[in-house]
Amino acid sequence: MLALALSAAIALTTMSSGQSASQNVFLTDRYRVELRVPSEGVFAGEEVDIEFRVGDRKQDDPILGPAGVPDVKAVAVITMPSMAGMPSARPKIHAEGVPGDYGIEAFFPHGGEYAIRLDLTVPDGEKFTAKFMVNVQDEGQKGRKPKAKPYRLEAAQTDGTLRLKVLESKTGKVVTDFDVAHEQKLHLLVASSDFTWFLHEHPVMRADGTWEMPFKFPYGGNYFVYADVAPAGKGSQILMAPVRIPGPAPKRAENWNQNLGPSSAEGITGRLILPSDGIPVGRSVPVTLRLIDPATDQRITDLTPWLGAMGHLMIFRQDGLTAVHSHPDEVPAQTGEIRFNARFPKSGNYRAFAQVQRKDKILTFSFTIQVKD
Ligand SMILES: [Cu+2]
Structure with a gap:
């Protein structure tokens, strides 16, 4: 008797929150949510619209499938399960022209497996959560043109002070609102172009969005300045600005032989x-x-x-x-x-x-x- 009750309960659970074999379809008793990953795949480093459709299984058309449900309130959270501590992204969602179709304005900072969680509220008030996994391919794949990144970094050193700004690429607006990752809103990483000199610091942001820190580059030459940041709700991004410093540079041959220590x-x-x-x-x-x-x-x-x-x-x-x-x-x-x-x-x-x-x-x-x- 007990065993029977248990198996019935499991079957019910599976039915109400189960995932179909395709992994892109999520079913409840009443609703069907399908994530429509672009057929060419999803690539890191570019903004991508990932559509999903919410259908009503009680109005199932034999040809068209479940009728689209308009006016669904949706909140999306994107995380990377293999990267504990990486800030989650909370991308915007918009309704598409077709009732029941929605688009997630996603951005993936690098390749790998991401989880997309959709918290959905249908017009009759029912709430449920649909989860999907998306495999994101690395940027710079053959035959793919690099696309503009959503954010860029400006870096300059004057009078013994290093100043940084994170800007929205499209609007040029300075970003002032960041999520915390590893206890900081901005991790500054600076390296000489041969990566023999390296610095990891945490400058302070002024109200206008300028990050400042007393700093002088150790010698002349080219440097890479990185900001590891998460603009609020946009997830983790590592932005880089090359900086050229006038003055004498140490003369040494670059060594890139494998060296695992000591x-x-x-x-x-x-x-x-x-x-x-x-x-x-x-x-x-x-x-x-x-x-x-x-x-x-x-x-x-x-x-x-x-x-x-x-x-x-x-x-x-x-x-x-x-x-x-x-x-x-x-x-x-x-x-x-x-x-x-x-x-x-x-x-x-x-x-x-x-x-x-x-x-x-x-x-x-x-x-x-x-x-x-
Ligand atoms: Cu840091």
């Missing part, structure tokens, strides 16, 4: 451990930072959280145009090892900077990773 900071030795069978392009892979005290050969187990995590790993492609998102596993153990998940969208040479906090000091380790096709 890298030293404050007397501690860091090594990077990559998957033994290589790094597949476009797939999330575990990257482990192992920290050792060379005096005792013991693992370092007294790190303290910094910016909401036990470690941060920032990875840049040699051309400066690709910054790799990586996040530590959600529950890092005090084992002297920090495991990150990193995803390399292209083959090429990458410089990785790992940062941890120990005894109130920030330790920065640098590595070079070669990703082959």
